[in-house]
Amino acid sequence: MSHSVDSDVSAVRRYIERHRAAFLDDLAEWLRIPSVSAQTDHADDVRRSADWLAAALGATGFPTVEVWPTAGAPAVYAEWPSDDPAAPTVLVYGHHDVQPAAREDGWDTDPFEPVVRDNRLYARGAADDKGQVFFHTLGVRAHLAATGRTAPAVHLKLLVEGEEESSSPHFRALVEANAERLAADAVIVSDTGMWSEDTPTVCTGMRGLTDCEIRLYGPDQDIHSGSFGGAVPNPATAAARLVAALHDEHARVAIPGFYDGVVELTERERALFAELPFDEDQWLRTAKSHAPHGEAGYTTLERVWARPTAEVNGIGGGYQGPGSKTIIPASAMVKLSFRLVAGQDPHHVEKVVRDWAAGQLPAGIRSEIEFSPATRPCLTPLDHPALQSVARAMGRAFDRPVRFTREGGSGPAADLQEVLGAPVLFLGISVPSDGWHAPNEKVELDLLLKGVETTAYLWGDLAATWRHAP
Amino acid sequence: MSHSVDSDVSAVRRYIERHRAAFLDDLAEWLRIPSVSAQTDHADDVRRSADWLAAALGATGFPTVEVWPTAGAPAVYAEWPSDDPAAPTVLVYGHHDVQPAAREDGWDTDPFEPVVRDNRLYARGAADDKGQVFFHTLGVRAHLAATGRTAPAVHLKLLVEGEEESSSPHFRALVEANAERLAADAVIVSDTGMWSEDTPTVCTGMRGLTDCEIRLYGPDQDIHSGSFGGAVPNPATAAARLVAALHDEHARVAIPGFYDGVVELTERERALFAELPFDEDQWLRTAKSHAPHGEAGYTTLERVWARPTAEVNGIGGGYQGPGSKTIIPASAMVKLSFRLVAGQDPHHVEKVVRDWAAGQLPAGIRSEIEFSPATRPCLTPLDHPALQSVARAMGRAFDRPVRFTREGGSGPAADLQEVLGAPVLFLGISVPSDGWHAPNEKVELDLLLKGVETTAYLWGDLAATWRHAP
Numbered sequence: 052m053s054h055s056v057d058s059d060v061s062a063v064r065r066y067i068e069r070h071r072a073a074f075l076d077d078l079a080e081w082l083r084i085p086s087v088s089a090q091t092d093h094a095d096d097v098r099r100s101a102d103w104l105a106a107a108l109g110a111t112g113f114p115t116v117e118v119w120p121t122a123g124a125p126a127v128y129a130e131w132p133s134d135d136p137a138a139p140t141v142l143v144y145g146h147h148d149v150q151p152a153a154r155e156d157g158w159d160t161d162p163f164e165p166v167v168r169d170n171r172l173y174a175r176g177a178a179d180d181k182g183q184v185f186f187h188t189l190g191v192r193a194h195l196a197a198t199g200r201t202a203p204a205v206h207l208k209l210l211v212e213g214e215e216e217s218s219s220p221h222f223r224a225l226v227e228a229n230a231e232r233l234a235a236d237a238v239i240v241s242d243t244g245m246w247s248e249d250t251p252t253v254c255t256g257m258r259g260l261t262d263c264e265i266r267l268y269g270p271d272q273d274i275h276s277g278s279f280g281g282a283v284p285n286p287a288t289a290a291a292r293l294v295a296a297l298h299d300e301h302a303r304v305a306i307p308g309f310y311d312g313v314v315e316l317t318e319r320e321r322a323l324f325a326e327l328p329f330d331e332d333q334w335l336r337t338a339k340s341h342a343p344h345g346e347a348g349y350t351t352l353e354r355v356w357a358r359p360t361a362e363v364n365g366i367g368g369g370y371q372g373p374g375s376k377t378i379i380p381a382s383a384m385v386k387l388s389f390r391l392v393a394g395q396d397p398h399h400v401e402k403v404v405r406d407w408a409a410g411q412l413p414a415g416i417r418s419e420i421e422f423s424p425a426t427r428p429c430l431t432p433l434d435h436p437a438l439q440s441v442a443r444a445m446g447r448a449f450d451r452p453v454r455f456t457r458e459g460g461s462g463p464a465a466d467l468q469e470v471l472g473a474p475v476l477f478l479g480i481s482v483p484s485d486g487w488h489a490p491n492e493k494v495e496l497d498l499l500l501k502g503v504e505t506t507a508y509l510w511g512d513l514a515a516t517w518r519h520a521p
Numbered sequence: 522m523s524h525s526v527d528s529d530v531s532a533v534r535r536y537i538e539r540h541r542a543a544f545l546d547d548l549a550e551w552l553r554i555p556s557v558s559a560q561t562d563h564a565d566d567v568r569r570s571a572d573w574l575a576a577a578l579g580a581t582g583f584p585t586v587e588v589w590p591t592a593g594a595p596a597v598y599a600e601w602p603s604d605d606p607a608a609p610t611v612l613v614y615g616h617h618d619v620q621p622a623a624r625e626d627g628w629d630t631d632p633f634e635p636v637v638r639d640n641r642l643y644a645r646g647a648a649d650d651k652g653q654v655f656f657h658t659l660g661v662r663a664h665l666a667a668t669g670r671t672a673p674a675v676h677l678k679l680l681v682e683g684e685e686e687s688s689s690p691h692f693r694a695l696v697e698a699n700a701e702r703l704a705a706d707a708v709i710v711s712d713t714g715m716w717s718e719d720t721p722t723v724c725t726g727m728r729g730l731t732d733c734e735i736r737l738y739g740p741d742q743d744i745h746s747g748s749f750g751g752a753v754p755n756p757a758t759a760a761a762r763l764v765a766a767l768h769d770e771h772a773r774v775a776i777p778g779f780y781d782g783v784v785e786l787t788e789r790e791r792a793l794f795a796e797l798p799f800d801e802d803q804w805l806r807t808a809k810s811h812a813p814h815g816e817a818g819y820t821t822l823e824r825v826w827a828r829p830t831a832e833v834n835g836i837g838g839g840y841q842g843p844g845s846k847t848i849i850p851a852s853a854m855v856k857l858s859f860r861l862v863a864g865q866d867p868h869h870v871e872k873v874v875r876d877w878a879a880g881q882l883p884a885g886i887r888s889e890i891e892f893s894p895a896t897r898p899c900l901t902p903l904d905h906p907a908l909q910s911v912a913r914a915m916g917r918a919f920d921r922p923v924r925f926t927r928e929g930g931s932g933p934a935a936d937l938q939e940v941l942g943a944p945v946l947f948l949g950i951s952v953p954s955d956g957w958h959a960p961n962e963k964v965e966l967d968l969l970l971k972g973v974e975t976t977a978y979l980w981g982d983l984a985a986t987w988r989h990a991p
Contacts, residue, residue: 218845258747262845271809275958277728277930280860281830282821283810288833291764291855294757339741339851340753342885351752360751363758364848365839370856375732375893377858377931378834385761386840388847390750415812423845460747461847488745 060447062197063507067189067500074189074503075172075496077107079165081147081181082174088124088148088217097124097213100147104184104211105129111188112195113209119229121221124148124213128232131191131207138514139437140206142235142473144464145184145242146215149176150488157490170496177494178485183241184211186480186499190506197507204514208235212463215242218423219463226470235473236517237437239509240464241502243479245456246327248495251449252456253442254477256430258356259391260461261400262364263422265293265408266384269415273369273378280379284415287368290383293411297361297387301347304361304389308403314394314430316357323433323455324352337483356457360390390461397425427465430457431474436517441476444509448501478505530917532667533977537659537970544659544973545642545966547577549635551617551651552644558594558618558687567594567683570617574654574681575599581658582665583679589699591691594618594683598702601661601677608984609907610676612705612943614934615654615712616685619646620958627960640966647964648955653711654681656950656969660976667977674984678705682933685712689933693894696940705943706987707907709979710934711972713949715926716797718965721919722926723912724947726900728826729861730931731870732834733892735763735878736854739885743839743848750849754885757838760853763881767831767857771817774831774859778873784864784900786827793903793925794822807953826927830860860929867895897935899945900927906987911946914979918971948975 086100087093101118104127108116113129127147152162152175160166165174172182191203198204210233212222226233246252269286270279299305316324329352331343345354354360368383370376389400401422412418431438433455442453458477468475480502486492537544556570557563571588574597579586583599597617622632622645630636635644642652661673668674680703682692696703716722739756740749769775786794799822801813815824824830838853840846859870871892882888901908903925912923928947938945950972956962 260747260847262847264845269810274809275930276830276832276834276858277730277860277928279808279810279825280832280858280929281828282813282815282824283805283808284812284814285832287836288764288767291761291833291836294761295765297758335753338744338749338753340739340744340749340885341887342754342883343752344754344883344885345752354752355749358751360746362746362750362755362847362849363761363839364746364846365841365850366757366761366853367837367841369833369835371835371837371854375734375856375858376834377730377732377832379832380835383836384841386845388746388750388845390747413812413814415810415814417811458747459750460745489742 059197063193063504066193066196067503070189070192071500078182078185081107081185082165082176083163085163086148086213087151088214089151094124097148101125101127101213104147107188108209111192119225121214121225123221126210126212126225129209131203133204133206133514134202135204135514138205139236139517140208140234141513142208142210142233142238142467142471143187144210144238144240144467146180146212147184148213148216149181150179150216159491167496171493172496173491173493175492177492178481179487179492180215180242182494182499183479183481183502186502187241187506189503191510193503193507194510198511204510207510208233215463222463223466223470226466230470233471235471238464238467238471238473238475240462240475240477241479242462243458243477244481244483244485245479246454247482248498250328250454251445251451252454253438253445254456254458254479255433255438256393257428257458257464258359258461259395259397259426259428259465260388261391261397261422261425262386262388263404263420264384264386266382266419267412268382268417270379270381272381276377276379283379284413285379286416287380287383289412289416290366290368290385293408294363294366294385296411302344303346304359306361306403306407309359309400311399312394312396313359313392316353319433320357321353324350324356327352327454327456355459357392359392359395362388364388390459391428393428393430395428397427401425426461426463427469429465429468429475431476435474437474437476437513440509440512440516441478444512445505447508448504529667533663533974536663536666537973540659540662541970548652548655551577551655552635552646553633555633556618556683557621558684559621564594567618571595571597571683574617577658578679581662589695591684591695593691596680596682596695599679601673603674603676603984604672605674605984608675609706609987610678610704611983612678612680612703612708612937612941613657614680614708614710614937616650616682617654618683618686619651620649620686629961637966641963642966643961643963645962647962648951649957649962650685650712652964652969653949653951653972656972657711657976659973661980663973663977664980668981674980677980678703685933692933693936696936700940703941705941708934708937708941708943708945710932710945710947711949712932713928713947714951714953714955715949716924717952718968720798720924721915721921722924723908723915724926724928724949725903725908726863727898727928727934728829728931729865729867729896729898729935730858731861731867731892731895732856732858733874733890734854734856736852736889737882738852738887740849740851742851746847746849753849754883755849756886757850757853759882759886760836760838760855763878764833764836764855766881772814773816774829776831776873776877779829779870781869782864782866783829783862786823789903790827791823794820794826797822797924797926825929827862829862829865832858834858860931861898863898863900865898867897871895896931896933897939899935899938901944901946905944907944907946907983910979910982910986911948914982915948915975917978918974
C-alpha cells in the first residue's frame with residue numbers, strides 16, 4: 052500500500068473551504084426538490100430527488116451509482132471500492148425524502164426555497180436528512196484530496212432511501228433483496244444528531260418501535276346515554292381504561308412480560324450520560340413540555356434513551372364536535388406505540404400486548420388489534436473499534452472530546468443491522484434546535500462542514516484500526 | 522257545583538270513536554309540517570307548526586290561545602279555566618318540534634307524509650311528540666262531552682315548546698318570564714312512554730343531566746414520541762386516566778361527593794320495578810348492546826332509572842387517521858355527562874367533578890373544564906295524590922292495572938318543576954318500538970286513543986280527589 056490513510060487536518064480544512072460554496076449551492080438545488088414521500092402528489096418529486104442524488108454521487112466520483120426502484124419511492128445506491136481489497140466495508144445510510152411542509156404551517160420562508168440567514172441554511176430537509184447525506188459527498192473527496200488517494204481507504208457504499216418519512220414500508224424488502232451487494236462490516240447512519248453545538252457526541256443506539264391500533268366496539272350504533280347509560284359497557288370508557296392500565300403508579304409499563312430481555316444500563320453508561328451538560332429546563336423547552344414525567348428510578352435522559360415506553364399517540368371515540376351529544380358511542384380506538392430497547396423482541400412485545408389487552412376488556416366490548424411492522428432497537432457497545440474510530444474522527448473535526456449519547460427515536464437502520472449482521476454506528480451533526488418535522492427546519496452551516504470534515508478523517512481511521520471485521 | 526266530575530267509560534269511548542277519524546286527519550295535517558328545530562332552513566316550518574297548533578287548540582275550545590315567541594322557535598300556550606275556581610290547576614307540557622328526518626336515512630315512506638299501516642301511524646313526530654300533545658285535544662272534549670260540562674274540571678293549561686329537540690335553549694327563560702301565568706299545582710308531561718303495549722305504566726321521575734367538556738393540554742404542540750416519549754406527560758394518557766378514574770372496580774362512580782344527597786330506592790320501588798315483565802336479552806337488543814354492565818348491587822332497570830351515572834360521550838386526542846403517527850399529542854379532550862337522580866344538586870356535582878378532575882392530573886398537564894347548563898332530576902313520590910289520579914285514569918282507559926316506571930333520560934320538564942315549584946307527572950303512551958329519533962317513527966293508534974281516553978278521565982279524577990294543592 053503506497054497511500055496514506057491519515058489525513059492532514061489543515062489539508063482537509065483547506066479543501067473544504069475551497070469547495071464550500073459549490074457544495075452549498077448543490078445542496079440548495081437538491082433541497083428545492085420537494086421530495087415529500089407521504090404525499091402522493093409529490094411522487095414525481097421523490098423520483099426527481101433520487102435522480103438528482105444519483106447524478107451528484109456520480110459527479111462526486113462514485114464509480115457505481117444506481118437508482119433502485121421499490122414498490123414505493125426509489126432508493127439510491129452507490130459504491131466506491133477501496134484500492135485495498137482487505138479494507139473494511141462501510142455502508143452509509145440516509146434518506147432523500149422529507150417531511151411535508153407548507154408555508155402556512157408557520158415557515159418564515161418557503162420551505163423549498165433554501166435561504167441562508169445567520170450562518171444557518173433553512174429548508175425542509177436541510178438537517179433531516181439531505182444535509183447529512185450530502186456531507187458524505189464532499190467528505191469523501193476531502194479524504195481523497197488530503198491523502199492523495201484515488202479511491203477511499205474503505206470500501207464505501209451508500210444507500211439512501213426515499214420512504215423514511217413514510218415509515219420505510221419497502222425498505223426491509225429492499226435490503227433483503229440486495230443483502231449481498233449491501234454486505235458491510237459496519238453501517239454508518241447519518242440521520243441523527245448530536246448533543247449541542249458545543250458538545251459533539253456519537254450516538255451508540257436507537258430505540259426500536261412497534262405500534263398498534265386497538266379498535267373497541269360496544270353497541271351496534273351510538274345509543275342514548277339517558278335510556279341506557281349506566282347499564283351497558285361504553286367502548287370509550289373501555290379504551291380509556293386500557294390506556295390508563297398501560298402504566299403503574301411509578302409510570303412503569305404494567306403489561307406483564309413487556310420488560311422481558313431488556314438490557315439494563317451499565318454503571319459506566321449511566322455515568323457517561325450523567326456527565327453530559329444536561330439542563331432539564333432547557334430540555335423541557337425543547338420538548339415544549341411543562342414538567343418531566345416518567346419511569347421512577349431513571350433520569351430524563353435514561354428514560355428517553357435507554358428505557359422502553361408505552362405511549363398513546365391517538366385516542367378517539369364518540370362525539371368530538373362542539374357542544375354535547377348524550378350518547379354511548381358505538382366504538383372507540385386507541386393508537387399505541389411502544390419504544391423498545393436492546394434485548395426486547397418486537398414479536399414478543401406484540402404478543403404480550405395482545406394478551407394483556409384481551410384481558411382488560413369488560414364483557415360486551417369486542418376488540419380488534421392491528422400491529423404495524425416493527426422496527427428493532429439497536430445498540431453498539433462503547434468499546435466497539437468502529438465506534439471508537441467515529442469518536443476519534445469527530446473529535447479531530449471538532450477539536451474537542453467527544454461524548455456518547457443514544458437516540459430515543461427509531462429508524463430503519465435496525466433493519467440493516469439485522470439483515471446484514473453488521474453493527475450500526477451513528478454519525479450525525481444535527482442539533483436539537485434544527486426543527487426536524489417542524490416549521491423553519493435548518494442546519495447549522497458550521498456543523499454541516501464539521502460533518503464533512505469528520506468523514507474526511509473517518510475512512511482513514513477505520514481502515515487503519517479495524518482492517519478486519521470482528 | 523252542578524257538574525259531574527266523573528266520566529262514564531262507555532260515554533267517553535263512544536265520543537272518541539265518533540271523532541276518531543277527524544282527530545287522526547287533523548293530526549296527519551300537523552305531522553305534514555316538518556317542524557325540525559335543529560335545521561335553520563325549517564325555521565318557517567316550526568313557526569307554521571306553532572300557528573297550526575294554536576288554531577287547533579282554539580277549535581278545541583280553549584278560550585285563550587297564544588303563540589309565545591322566544592329568541593328561537595315559538596312555543597304555544599293555551600288556557601281553559603275550570604268553572605270551579607277552587608279546582609286544581611294542571612299544566613300540560615309537550616313540544617311541537619321534531620327530530621330531523623330524511624327518506625334516505627332508512628324511512629320506508631316519506632317521514633312528513635303520514636301513512637297508516639297495521640293500525641300504526643308512521644311519520645316523524647307521530648310519537649315524539651305531536652301525537653302525545655294532540656291526544657289532549659280530543660281528551661278534553663271527551664271529558665266535557667261525557668260529563669256534560671262546558672269547562673274542564675281542572676284549570677287546564679298547555680305549554681308546547683318548539684325547541685325540545687334542540688336542547689330547549691330558551692325554555693327556562695320562557696318559563697321564568699311567564700312563571701305567574703304558568704303557575705300550576707301539578708305539571709303533566711306528555712313526552713314519554715310506557716313499558717309496552719300490554720303493560721301500561723306511569724313514569725314517576727326522570728334523571729337529571731349535567732355535562733362538561735374537559736380539555737387537557739400537554740406539550741405546546743405535538744412532539745416526537747421517540748425524542749421525548751417516556752419522559753414528559755402525555756395529555757391523551759391523562760385524559761384516559763381521568764376517564765378510567767371515573768368508576769371504581771364495582772362500576773360505582775368514584776368521584777368523592779358525587780353521591781351526596783342521592784335518594785335511594787325504597788324497598789317498595791325496588792319491588793315494583795322487579796314486578797315488571799323485564800326480559801334482559803330483549804332489553805339488550807333494544808340497547809343494541811352485547812352485555813349488561815353497571816353499578817354492582819343494582820339491577821339493569823335500577824341502574825337506568827334510579828342511579829346516577831358518569832358516562833364518557835366523546836374522547837379525542839392525537840392522531841386518529843389511518844396508519845400511525847408517533848407523536849405525543851399537544852392536547853386531548855373528553856366529554857363527560859352525569860345523569861343525576863333525585864336529591865343530587867347539579868351545582869354540587871359540578872363542584873365535586875371540578876375538584877376531582879384537578880386532583881387527577883400530573884404536573885405538566887393543564888386543564889380547562891366547561892359545563893353546560895344542567896337539567897335537574899325530578900321524582901314524584903308514589904303516594905302523591907296527583908300521581909294516583911294519573912294511575913287510576915290510565916287504569917280505566919287500559920282496563921288493567923297500571924305499574925310504575927321511571928325514565929333514564931332527562932328533559933326540560935325539570936325546569937317547570939323548579940321554577941313553578943310543582944310536582945311533575947308523566948303521562949305518555951309511546952312504546953319502545955315507536956322509534957323516537959329513528960327512521961320509521963310511528964305511534965300505535967290504539968295506544969294513542971288510550972291516551973285520549975286517559976285524559977278524558979284524568980281531569981275529573983284530579984278535581985275530585987285533589988282539590989287543593991298540597
